[in-house]
Amino acid sequence: MSALQEEKVGGREFTSIFLIAVGMKLSDITTTILFDSGQTAGWMIPLLSLGFMLIAYVVLMSVLKRHPGQGLPEIVFAIGGKFGGALICLLLFAAALLMTSVTSRGYVDIINVMVYQRTPLYALYLMLLAAALYVAHRGFAAIARISWLIIFPIEGAIVLLVSIMWQDIDWLRLFPWLGPGPLKIVETGLMHSAMFGEIILATALVPRVSSFKAFRIGSALGFVISSLKISFLMAVYVSVFDYPEIIHIAYPFQQLTKNTSFGRVFTHAESFFIAFWLLISVVYFAFYIYLLAYLFGHAVRASDHRKLQIPMAGLVFFIGLVPGNTEQVRSYWELLMSYSTLLYGALPFIIWMLDRIRRSRHDSPQHPQPQAQPNPQANA
Amino acid sequence: MTVRNTRNRKRNRILRRMLECAALLSLCLLSGCWDKLELEEQAFVVVIGLDKGPRNTVEVTFQIANPQIGSSDIGTAEGEPPSDTIRFTSSDILSAKELANTVITRTINFAHLKTMIVSEELARDEIFPHIAGAAIRDPELRREVAMIVSREKAFDFIMKNRPRLETRPHKYYELMQQRWMETGYVPFSTLNQYLQQQVTDSMFLAIYATARQHNHRVSRHEDAYLAGQVPKRAGDPVQMIGAAVFHNGRMVGTLTGEQMRWVQMLRHKASVDAFITSFSDPLEEDAMVTVRLFKNGNTKIKFDLRKEVPRIHVTLPLRIQLLSFTSLEPYATDPEMQRMLIKHLKEQIESELLEVIRLSQKKFPGDPFEWELFARKHFMTMPAYQAYGWSKHFKKAKVDVKVELRLENFGKQRTPYMQTKRKEG
Numbered sequence: 117m118s119a120l121q122e123e124k125v126g127g128r129e130f131t132s133i134f135l136i137a138v139g140m141k142l143s144d145i146t147t148t149i150l151f152d153s154g155q156t157a158g159w160m161i162p163l164l165s166l167g168f169m170l171i172a173y174v175v176l177m178s179v180l181k182r183h184p185g186q187g188l189p190e191i192v193f194a195i196g197g198k199f200g201g202a203l204i205c206l207l208l209f210a211a212a213l214l215m216t217s218v219t220s221r222g223y224v225d226i227i228n229v230m231v232y233q234r235t236p237l238y239a240l241y242l243m244l245l246a247a248a249l250y251v252a253h254r255g256f257a258a259i260a261r262i263s264w265l266i267i268f269p270i271e272g273a274i275v276l277l278v279s280i281m282w283q284d285i286d287w288l289r290l291f292p293w294l295g296p297g298p299l300k301i302v303e304t305g306l307m308h309s310a311m312f313g314e315i316i317l318a319t320a321l322v323p324r325v326s327s328f329k330a331f332r333i334g335s336a337l338g339f340v341i342s343s344l345k346i347s348f349l350m351a352v353y354v355s356v357f358d359y360p361e362i363i364h365i366a367y368p369f370q371q372l373t374k375n376t377s378f379g380r381v382f383t384h385a386e387s388f389f390i391a392f393w394l395l396i397s398v399v400y401f402a403f404y405i406y407l408l409a410y411l412f413g414h415a416v417r418a419s420d421h422r423k424l425q426i427p428m429a430g431l432v433f434f435i436g437l438v439p440g441n442t443e444q445v446r447s448y449w450e451l452l453m454s455y456s457t458l459l460y461g462a463l464p465f466i467i468w469m470l471d472r473i474r475r476s477r478h479d480s481p482q483h484p485q486p487q488a489q490p491n492p493q494a495n496a
Numbered sequence: 497m498t499v500r501n502t503r504n505r506k507r508n509r510i511l512r513r514m515l516e517c518a519a520l521l522s523l524c525l526l527s528g529c530w531d532k533l534e535l536e537e538q539a540f541v542v543v544i545g546l547d548k549g550p551r552n553t554v555e556v557t558f559q560i561a562n563p564q565i566g567s568s569d570i571g572t573a574e575g576e577p578p579s580d581t582i583r584f585t586s587s588d589i590l591s592a593k594e595l596a597n598t599v600i601t602r603t604i605n606f607a608h609l610k611t612m613i614v615s616e617e618l619a620r621d622e623i624f625p626h627i628a629g630a631a632i633r634d635p636e637l638r639r640e641v642a643m644i645v646s647r648e649k650a651f652d653f654i655m656k657n658r659p660r661l662e663t664r665p666h667k668y669y670e671l672m673q674q675r676w677m678e679t680g681y682v683p684f685s686t687l688n689q690y691l692q693q694q695v696t697d698s699m700f701l702a703i704y705a706t707a708r709q710h711n712h713r714v715s716r717h718e719d720a721y722l723a724g725q726v727p728k729r730a731g732d733p734v735q736m737i738g739a740a741v742f743h744n745g746r747m748v749g750t751l752t753g754e755q756m757r758w759v760q761m762l763r764h765k766a767s768v769d770a771f772i773t774s775f776s777d778p779l780e781e782d783a784m785v786t787v788r789l790f791k792n793g794n795t796k797i798k799f800d801l802r803k804e805v806p807r808i809h810v811t812l813p814l815r816i817q818l819l820s821f822t823s824l825e826p827y828a829t830d831p832e833m834q835r836m837l838i839k840h841l842k843e844q845i846e847s848e849l850l851e852v853i854r855l856s857q858k859k860f861p862g863d864p865f866e867w868e869l870f871a872r873k874h875f876m877t878m879p880a881y882q883a884y885g886w887s888k889h890f891k892k893a894k895v896d897v898k899v900e901l902r903l904e905n906f907g908k909q910r911t912p913y914m915q916t917k918r919k920e921g
Contacts, residue, residue, distance in 0.1 A: 155878050230635050235530035286765060288869040297877045359878070361692045375640055375688070380670070384607065 127330035129260035132267035133403060134338025137314055140400045141342075142349040143369035143393060145222045145446060146311055150350065151368075153304045156359045157295030159351040164305025166343040169312040169460065173339075176319055176464035177332065179471045187322040189414035195470045204463070205415035211456045212317055212411060213428075215310075216404040217435035218449050220244065223397050225442045230370045231390060241433055244401065249429045251402035252409075253422065256324050259402050266395060273392045274345070278352055280376045280385070285355045310457040315339050316464065320411055366442070369393075405429050539602035542579070542666040543611045545650030546627065548618040549585045554627050556592035557583040557651045559665055560600065561608075578663045583651050589631040606636040611669045612643050612687065613650040616740065616747065619702075625694065625745030632691060639688035642673060645740035645747060647706035647724055656707035657734045672736065676703065680760050680768030681737045681753040690742065697871075697886040699864040700742040701759065704750060707733045720754040743861045751852075751864070758852045761812060762865045764795045772819065778840035779833075783823035787816040787841070792902065797870045801884075806893040808867070812849070815902040816841065828906040842901045849897045857895075862887035 141147070141162075151158040176188075183191050188208070193201030224241045232240060251259060295301060318335055325331040353368040356375070365371050373389040408428040413421025439445045545557030558581070565578040582599060586592035593604045618624050631637055646653040662668040676682050683701035693700035710724030722738045737753040751759060757773065760766045770790045777783035792813040800807040818827065827833050856864055868886045875881035 232531040233635070239530065286869065288764070288873065291869070291872040292875040292877050292881050294876045295878055297879065357688075358692045360695060364691070371639070374635075374638060377640075 123255070123257040124326045125257055125260040125324055126326050127334050129257075129264040130325050130330060130334035131338045132263040133260055134314070134318070134335060135267055135342055136263050136270070136396050137400055137403050138312065138339055138342035139345050140396060141311060142346040143367075144219065144226065145367070145449060147346070147350050147353065147368055148363075148366060149446060149450060150304065150308065151354070151359075151362050153296065154301060155295035155363075156290055156292060156354055157301050158354065158362075159290070159347045160295075160301055161305045161308065162311075162343045162346040162350065164302060165309045166312050166339060168306055168309040169315050170339075172461050172464040173315050173336075175468050176316060179464075179468050180319060180322060181328070182471070182475075184328060185323060187324075188316075188320040189411065190323075191471075192467065193414075195467065195474050200470075202415050204467075205411060207459060208317060208320075208463070209408065209411040209415055211310075211313065211452075211459050212404070212408055213431060214435065214452050215313065215456065216401070216408060217432045218439070218445060218452055220401055220404075220432055221436035221439060221445050222449065223401075224436070225445060226367050226370060227394075229442065230367060230374075238437065241436060244397065245405075245429045245433055247398045248401035248405055249425060251398060252405040252425050252429075255422070256321070256406055259399060259406060262399055262402075266399070270392055270396055273389060274349070277373060277376060277389060278349075280378070281352065281356055281372060284375070285352060286358075287351075287355050289355045289358045290351060307457060308453050310453045310455075310460050312339060312343065313456055313460045316460045317407060317411070320407065320414070401432075405432070408432070533603075533605075537602050538605045539600050540605050540608045542608060543613060543654055543669065544589065544606075544609060545583075545613045545615075545646075545654045546589070546618055547583075547615045547649050547651055548621055548623070552623060553585050553587055554589070554592075554618070554623075555583055555585045555651065556589055557581060557613075557654050558592075558596055558604065559654050560604075561664060561666055565663060579665045581651075581654055588627060589637075590634050606634065606638075608666065609637065609641055610666060610673075612641050613653055613705075614643065614645050614702075615650045615653075616645055616647050617649070619645050619740060619742070619747035622746060624747075628687070628690065628745070632687065637687075639686065639691070641687045642669065642703070643685045643687055643690055644703040644705050644736070647704070647710065648708055653705070653707045653734070657732070659732050659734070676736070677767060678771070680757045680766075680771045683739050683756060683760065684767040685739075690745070693742070694745045696744060697862060697868045698866070699860060699862045700745075701739040701751065701756070701864055702742060702747075703736055704738040704740045705734060705736040707735075709733075720752050722750055722752050739864075741860055741864060748861065749859055754848075755852050755855070758849050759856075759864050761789075761791060761814075762795060762810065762849060762852070764797060764866065764869070766791050766795075775841055775844045777821060777823040777825070778836055779825050780823040783821065785821040785823075785837070785841070786819045788819055790815045790817075790904075792900070797867060799870055799874055801871065801874050801889070804889075806889050808893050808895045810849075810895065810897045811900060812845075812897065813900045814845070815904050817904050818906045820907070826911060828910050834903065838901055838903050842899050845899045845901070846897050849899070850895070853895050853897070857891050857893070861891075863890045 150161045154161045189205050192204045227240050322331050354362050373386040376385040377383040378385050405428050409421045409424040413424050539560045541558045542561045543559035547555035549555040560580050584592045584595050586595050596604050659668045682703040685702040690700050704723045706724040723735050726735050739751040739756045740747050741749040760768050772788045774784045774786040777785050792815045796811040798809040827837050871886045
C-alpha cells in the first residue's frame with residue numbers, strides 16, 4: 117500500500133496544520149454568520165461550539181484508543197462491515213466535500229470582492245485550487261511541513277494586526293455581554309458546532325501521525341487554541357466596528373486589515389496581510405483536498421488515494437460554482453452547518469455503540485471468535 | 497538498439513519536461529491581465545465633495561492630485577497645476593467615478609482618497625445616509641476617510657481651498673488631521689465612525705468647516721466660535737472649527753469649538769489629550785488665565801439607571817499648566833492664592849461641562865458623549881437595552897460633574913512683574 121510508504125508526521129507539524137485549518141475560520145464568512153445571530157456576544161459562540169464538538173471528540177477518542185494505529189475509515193470498516201463502513205465513509209466524504217466547496221467559494225468571493233473585482237470568479241477559483249492541488253499532491257508530510265514553517269509568521273501577523281488596531285479597540289462595545297440572550301447563543305453555538313467538524317474528520321489521519329499520543333495532543337491543542345483565537349478576533353471585530361455596524365460588514369477580517377497602517381507613511385498595510393492570508397488559504401485547501409481524496413479513497417478502497425486528488429479538486433470547483441452569489445453561499449453554508457452538525461455530533465456515538473456491541477459479542481463465551489481479536493494488531 | 501531506445505526515451509522525457517515548464521511559465525506571463533493597474537494611467541482622487549443635486553441626484557466633486565508636482569519629475573510637468581477639480585452630477589458616487597472618465601484621461605482611483613467633504617445642505621437632507629451607505633460598498637473607498645461638513649457647497653469649498661503654504665492637496669489634509677488631534681477644536685471624524693454611530697441611541701460628530709467668512713464676531717473666550725466666525729484677517733480662507741452633529745445619519749445641529757473640546761473631554765476615550773484654553777481670573781474681572789489642559793486618565797462615568805430618571809456621575813481627572821495670566825497676581829508663590837485659583841478653575845470647568853451637557857440634553861435627540869457604551873453595560877441583552885431607549889432617558893437624566901484638578905506648573909517665570917502691576921494699580 118502506498119499509504120504506508122508515505123512519511124509520518126510529527127506532533128508539532130500536526131498541531132500547526134490544525135492551527136491553520138481551524139484558525140482560518142477567523143478570516144472567512146464564519147464570523148459574519150455568527151455575528152448575525154450572536155450580535156455583541158458573537159465571540160462566545162466558537163467557544164460553545166468547540167465545547168459541544170469536544171464531547172463528540174472525547175467519545176470518538178475512546179474508541180480510537182482501543183484500535184491503535186487505525187484511523188476512522190479503518191475502524192468504521194472493522195465495526196460496520198463492508199457496506200456500513202463504505203456508507204459512513206461516503207457520508208463523511210460528502211459532508212467534507214460540500215464543506216470544502218462552500219468554504220472555498222467563500223474565499224474566492226472574498227478575493228473577488230475585496231481585491232480583484234474585475235477578474236472572473238472561475239479564474240480565481242482555478243488559481244486557488246491549482247495551487248492547493250500542487251501542495252496536496254506533495255503529500256501529507258509536505259502540508260504538515262509547510263504549516264510548521266509558516267505558523268509562526270502567521271500568528272505573528274495576527275498579533276501585529278491586533279496591536280496596530282489596539283487604539284481603535286473599545287472593549288465597552290462588547291456590552292451588553294449576553295447579546296441576544298443566553299438561550300439564543302447556546303442554540304447558535306450548538307447549531308454551528310460543525311464549524312469544528314474537522315475535529316472528527318481529522319481522526320481519519322491517525323495512521324499518518326507518528327504516534328497516537330502526538331495525534332491526541334496535537335488535535336486537542338490545535339482546536340482549543342484556534343477556537344480561542346477565533347473568539348478573541350471576533351471580540352476585536354466588535355470592539356473596533358461596534359454592533360450593529362458589524363453585521364453590515366461582509367468580511368470583518370479583510371475590513372480590519374484595510375483599516376491598518378504602519379505609521380503615517382505606509383497607509384495601505386492590507387496588502388501585507390492579504391499576502392499572508394492567501395498563502396495560508398492555499399495550505400488550508402491543500403489539506404482539504406488531501407483529506408477528501410483520503411476519505412473517498414478509503415470509502416471505495418482505492419489503492420492510491422493520491423490519484424483521486426485531481427478529480428476531487430475538480431468536484432470542489434464545480435460544486436463551488438453552483439451558488440449564484442455571495443449571499444447564496446452564506447445560506448448554503450448555514451444549511452450545511454446545521455445538517456453536518458447532526459452528522460458530526462451523532463457519528464461518534466454511533467461508532468462508540470457499534471464498537472461496544474461488537475466487543476460484547478466477541479467477548480461473550482457463546483461465540484468465541486479468535487479471528488476477531490488479532491485483526492487490529494495485524495494492521496498496527 | 498536498446499541503448500538508442502532508452503536514449504530516445506530520455507530525450508523525449510526531457511522534451512516533455514521542457515514543454516511542461518514552458519506551459520507553466522507562460523501561465524505567469526499571460527495571466528493577471530484582468531485586474532492589472534498601470535501606475536501611469538491612474539488618477540488619484542484625494543478629496544471628494546458631495547452636494548445635493550436636482551431630483552435626488554448628487555453632485556460629486558473630485559479633486560485629483562497631480563503626482564508630478566512635488567516630485568523629481570516636475571521638469572516635465574512645468575506649468576501644470578498641483579491638482580484639478582471637476583464636478584459631475586450623477587445618481588451616486590460610484591457612477592460619477594465612471595462618468596468622470598468622459599473628461600479625465602486616466603482611471604479614477606479612490607485608493608488614496610483621504611477626505612470627504614459634504615455640504616451642510618446635503619448632510620441635513622434625508623437622502624444623505626443613503627448616499628454614504630451606498631458609496632461604502634466600493635472596496636476602494638476606505639472607511640478611514642475623514643469626513644468634513646462644509647457650511648457652503650462642497651464644490652465651492654474645494655475650489656476656494658487653495659492653501660498657500662501647501663502645494664499638494666493631500667498634504668494639506670494630512671497635516672490638518674494632525675492639528676485636529678492636537679487642538680480638539682473639531683472632532684476627529686471618519687466615515688467609519690459615521691457608519692458606526694448611525695443607530696438611534698448614538699450621535700456622530702463631524703468636522704465643521706467653511707471657506708467663507710460668516711458673521712465675524714469677537715468672543716472673550718478664544719474658542720467659542722463656529723466655522724466662519726473666527727476673527728482672522730488674510731491667510732487661507734478655510735477655517736475648521738466646531739462640529740456638525742449627526743443623528744440617525746442626518747445632521748441635526750452644530751457645536752462650537754469650545755463646546756466640542758468639552759465634549760471630547762466628557763467622552764471616556766478622548767482623541768485629544770491636551771489643549772490650551774482660557775478662563776476668567778478669580779481676582780480681576782477683566783483679566784484672563786490661560787492654561788494648558790491635560791486629560792489625566794480616562795473620564796470615569798458612573799450610571800444609576802434603576803429609577804426612571806437616570807443619575808450620571810462624571811469624574812474628570814485633569815492636570816493643568818498655567819501658561820499666562822494677565823492679572824499678574826502672585827499665584828505661583830502664594831499657596832493661599834494658588835488654592836483659590838484651583839478652586840475657581842475647577843468651578844469654571846465644571847460649569848462649562850454642565851452647560852454642554854444641558855445643551856445637548858435640550859437641543860439634541862441623543863448624547864454626543866458616547867455614554868451609550870456605559871449604558872449598555874447595565875443591560876444583559878441587546879433586546880433589553882434597545883427596549884430601554886437610552887436617548888430618551890438621557891434627555892431627562894440628572895448629571896453631576898466632578899473635576900479632579902492638579903496644577904502642575906507655572907511656566908518658566910516664577911514671580912510675576914509686581915512692579916508693573918503696582919504702577920497700574
